[in-house]
Amino acid sequence: MVTHFELPAHVTAEQLIASVSEQSSLHLVSKHPVLKTYYDSFDWRLYRHDIICEFSQSTQASILQLSHRKTSELIASTTLIEVPSFSTQFSADKMRQILEPVLEMRALRAICHVECLVYQFDIVNNDEKTVLRIQIEEFERFNHRLSLFPIKGYDKVAGRIVEVIAEQLKLCAIDRPLLLDILKSQSRHPKDYSSKLDIPLSPDMRADIASKLIFSNLLHMLKVNESGTIANIDTEFLHDFRVAVRRTRVGLSQVKNTLPDDIVVRFKEFFSWLGQITSETRDLDVYLLNFEYYKKQVPVDLRASLDLLHELLAAKQRQAQKQLAKHLRSARYSTLLAAWEAYLGSTPNNKPTQVDAKLTIKALADLRIWKVYKRVIKEGEAIDQHTPPEALHRLRKTCKKLRYLMEFFQHLYAERRITSLIKQLKRLQDVLGDYQDYATQQQKLMHFSQEMQVSNAPDKTIMAMALLIEDFDKRKNKIRDHFTWQFSAFKKPENHTVFHALFATHHS
Amino acid sequence: MKVLALYSIKGGVGKTAGAVNLAFNAAQAGYRTLVWDLDPQAASSYYFRIKPKIKGGSKNLIAGKHELDVLIKGTDFDNLDLIPVDFSFRNVDLLLDDQKKPTKQIKKRLKPLADSYDFIFLDCPPSISLLSEAIFEAADVLLSPIIPSTLSLRTLVQLKEFIDDHALTHAQLLPFFSMVDSRKKMHKDIMQQVLADYPATLKTTIPCASDIERMGVERMPLGAYSKSRSARAYAELWQEILMRLA
Ligand SMILES: Nc1ncnc2c1ncn2[C@@H]1O[C@H](COP(=O)(O)OP(=O)(O)OP(=O)(O)O)[C@@H](O)[C@H]1O
Numbered sequence: 062m063v064t065h066f067e068l069p070a071h072v073t074a075e076q077l078i079a080s081v082s083e084q085s086s087l088h089l090v091s092k093h094p095v096l097k098t099y100y101d102s103f104d105w106r107l108y109r110h111d112i113i114c115e116f117s118q119s120t121q122a123s124i125l126q127l128s129h130r131k132t133s134e135l136i137a138s139t140t141l142i143e144v145p146s147f148s149t150q151f152s153a154d155k156m157r158q159i160l161e162p163v164l165e166m167r168a169l170r171a172i173c174h175v176e177c178l179v180y181q182f183d184i185v186n187n188d189e190k191t192v193l194r195i196q197i198e199e200f201e202r203f204n205h206r207l208s209l210f211p212i213k214g215y216d217k218v219a220g221r222i223v224e225v226i227a228e229q230l231k232l233c234a235i236d237r238p239l240l241l242d243i244l245k246s247q248s249r250h251p252k253d254y255s256s257k258l259d260i261p262l263s264p265d266m267r268a269d270i271a272s273k274l275i276f277s278n279l280l281h282m283l284k285v286n287e288s289g290t291i292a293n294i295d296t297e298f299l300h301d302f303r304v305a306v307r308r309t310r311v312g313l314s315q316v317k318n319t320l321p322d323d324i325v326v327r328f329k330e331f332f333s334w335l336g337q338i339t340s341e342t343r344d345l346d347v348y349l350l351n352f353e354y355y356k357k358q359v360p361v362d363l364r365a366s367l368d369l370l371h372e373l374l375a376a377k378q379r380q381a382q383k384q385l386a387k388h389l390r391s392a393r394y395s396t397l398l399a400a401w402e403a404y405l406g407s408t409p410n411n412k413p414t415q416v417d418a419k420l421t422i423k424a425l426a427d428l429r430i431w432k433v434y435k436r437v438i439k440e441g442e443a444i445d446q447h448t449p450p451e452a453l454h455r456l457r458k459t460c461k462k463l464r465y466l467m468e469f470f471q472h473l474y475a476e477r478r479i480t481s482l483i484k485q486l487k488r489l490q491d492v493l494g495d496y497q498d499y500a501t502q503q504q505k506l507m508h509f510s511q512e513m514q515v516s517n518a519p520d521k522t523i524m525a526m527a528l529l530i531e532d533f534d535k536r537k538n539k540i541r542d543h544f545t546w547q548f549s550a551f552k553k554p555e556n557h558t559v560f561h562a563l564f565a566t567h568h569s
Numbered sequence: 570m571k572v573l574a575l576y577s578i579k580g581g582v583g584k585t586a587g588a589v590n591l592a593f594n595a596a597q598a599g600y601r602t603l604v605w606d607l608d609p610q611a612a613s614s615y616y617f618r619i620k621p622k623i624k625g626g627s628k629n630l631i632a633g634k635h636e637l638d639v640l641i642k643g644t645d646f647d648n649l650d651l652i653p654v655d656f657s658f659r660n661v662d663l664l665l666d667d668q669k670k671p672t673k674q675i676k677k678r679l680k681p682l683a684d685s686y687d688f689i690f691l692d693c694p695p696s697i698s699l700l701s702e703a704i705f706e707a708a709d710v711l712l713s714p715i716i717p718s719t720l721s722l723r724t725l726v727q728l729k730e731f732i733d734d735h736a737l738t739h740a741q742l743l744p745f746f747s748m749v750d751s752r753k754k755m756h757k758d759i760m761q762q763v764l765a766d767y768p769a770t771l772k773t774t775i776p777c778a779s780d781i782e783r784m785g786v787e788r789m790p791l792g793a794y795s796k797s798r799s800a801r802a803y804a805e806l807w808q809e810i811l812m813r814l815a
């Protein structure tokens with residue numbers, strides 16, 4: 062049975078009611094104005110999981126409902142005064158169970174809202190028993206909507222009623238959430254943000270023009286995450302802000318000889334500064350995000366003693382965040398960012414001075430990716446059980462460069478082949494990243510531990526931290542074995558053949 | 570899922586009123602609740618305005634031809650469903666007797682509903698029969714209304730004896746006082762004596778009240794049309810039962 066309909070533009074709620082009451086008796090249960098607000102994370106995680114999150118407020122009640130994007134089926138519902146920012150703040154079990162794995166660390170934010178007049182009706186039989194519940198929502202700027210809520214054991218009666226009114230009033234079944242209508246009316250789209258790169262390059266674009274396009278994309282990503290970073294809405298704004306910074310830095314150093322030297326020097330310095338001023342906050346964010354996991358690594362009776370460490374980290378994070386926000390509000394930041402934006406927007410020089418500026422972007426991309434790929438292989442092959450950690454660290458950075466280059470230029474290559482290579486590179490990067498994480502976390506933790514000993518923290522806390530440090534060490538060493546395995550998987554001949562075929566074009 | 574049977578050997582003591590109103594209180598608190606009308610008089614079906622009709626008849630129901638689920642009707646209240654009964658159910662003992670293990674049948678029918686409901690209330694007919702034995706097997710709790718009179722005291726004793734004789738130990742017997750007139754000294758005296766003889770008796774009492782009688786006119790649970798002292802009494806009784814269950 063269809064349960065959600067759209068009324069034709071000219072049909073009002075009153076008309077619908079009149080038409081229904083011709084054949085069935087109905088009771089008006091309520092009629093009241095409702096404010097509906099839609100929520101999602103900045104990167105649309107709920108929408109991507111086909112969940113619509115709607116908060117309806119009226120003088121009677123405020124209810125948060127999760128429903129399926131395509132079927133409108135209700136998934137969970139709870140009464141709330143206010144929508145919490147994070148999934149962990151929900152007290153209703155079911156709601157939390159659904160939201161936690163989807164949202165993770167991301168905050169819920171209001172996306173858009175709409176006012177409507179909601180009529181609720183019961184259709185009753187001769188015994189005055191309700192056999193079907195009806196809801197009509199009247200909007201000012203959208204077609205009205207009719208929703209039916211069948212009652213168990215009365216589907217047949219309900220089906221008959223629905224058939225008649227749908228036919229009589231030419232109602233259309235609807236499977237499109239209202240959210241989409243609202244967004245459309247505001248010229249917005251769902252999923253309008255993703256941290257994935259998608260730069261529409263074409264192979265014979267001039268290299269300097271293409272690189273400006275890449276940097277403009279990265280600048281956009283940086284700017285949309287700026288206010289969320291300053292306000293510390295959730296940790297992902299800073300994370301994505303930093304990704305944009307790092308990608309820009311790799312672009313400036315790796316997409317060589319296309320932009321004028323003075324520009325490259327000036328903005329390399331600016332983006333390196335941005336990397337610095339954001340790193341401490343991010344490090345602390347990572348600790349706090351991982352804290353529950355840390356706790357689980359020590360014996361149960363020591364867990365509570367780690368709360369002191371949590372306090373210390375949280376205090377440091379607040380401090381670092383404050384500094385970071387100050388930097389992002391500074392004149393230095395805004396002036397240089399505006400200058401960068403102005404440069405990227407300026408018309409390209411017809412006679413570029415740089416040697417590679419007039420290459421096609423495809424030729425340049427081939428050259429750069431092939432070169433960095435060979436470096437990855439060379440550096441990786443030099444690593445064995447006895448190589449110092451610095452070598453792994455260096456390889457991690459080279460891999461990152463390769464990854465960013467491949468992502469910048471993704472559109473220039475056969476999609477299936479390049480995404481498969483990226484996926485395999487990612488696996489290698491994950492191992493290297495974990496190694497690095499454990500190494501720095503171990504080091505930092507030792508540092509914090511010294512700091513806390515000076516301030517006379519209890520022995521138990523220091524002991525728990527020592528256990529954690531030891532645990533990191535063990536994990537770090539285990540990862541070296543993983544690395545050997547992952548690296549040989551990455552450099553297997555099949556991959557090499559594809560790398561060669563895609564990028565070594567200038568050699569053949 | 571907990572199964573609570575409103576049971577008494579005697580008729581007209583407040584079993585149906587108890588089943589309907591306690592179920593209503595459970596549902597209002599958010600528990601997924603079902604009432605199963607097992608009395609061919611179909612009083613609880615009537616109170617919820619649900620037609621007294623067993624889809625496919627009693628025979629198919631007892632033979633387990635289809636899942637109990639297809640017989641369930643949603644009431645007008647959130648979280649509250651009901652399985653109606655009809656007059657064919659008057660022969661239920663004969664139908665049960667045709668089954669292999671007659672006294673296991675109610676429990677068996679209820680089993681598939683375990684994940685769908687938190688509480689199932691059985692509104693039982695007044696008698697001791699094969700059906701009552703099947704109900705004793707299925708129930709976690711026997712809620713037995715007692716009108717404070719010398720006669721009903723004897724009924725409680727009979728019920729206890731019956732349960733003990735049949736070793737129906739797993740069901741908890743929780744009597745409660747129904748239709749209590751607090752002005753009558755005799756009621757007070759008898760209640761005191763029952764509480765002394767049988768301390769498991771629930772402390773909350775349901776008064777004799779005209780608005781409870783009016784349920785037959787309103788055709789809905791008391792709490793849906795009244796906020797009176799008697800409505801509160803059912804709410805308190807439900808709280809006390811919940812505590813005993815914990
Ligand atoms: N507390 C009460 N005060 C006044 N009247 C009551 C009370 N409880 C029930 N009644 C009325 O007494 C009559 C019998 O009550 P009820 O149907 O609940 O008893 P029962 O035990 O289910 O009866 P039966 O054995 O016939 O199924 C009904 O008319 C009902 O409205």
Ligand SMILES: [Mg+2]
Pocket residue numbers: 584585586608612692693
């Ligand atoms: Mg009855």
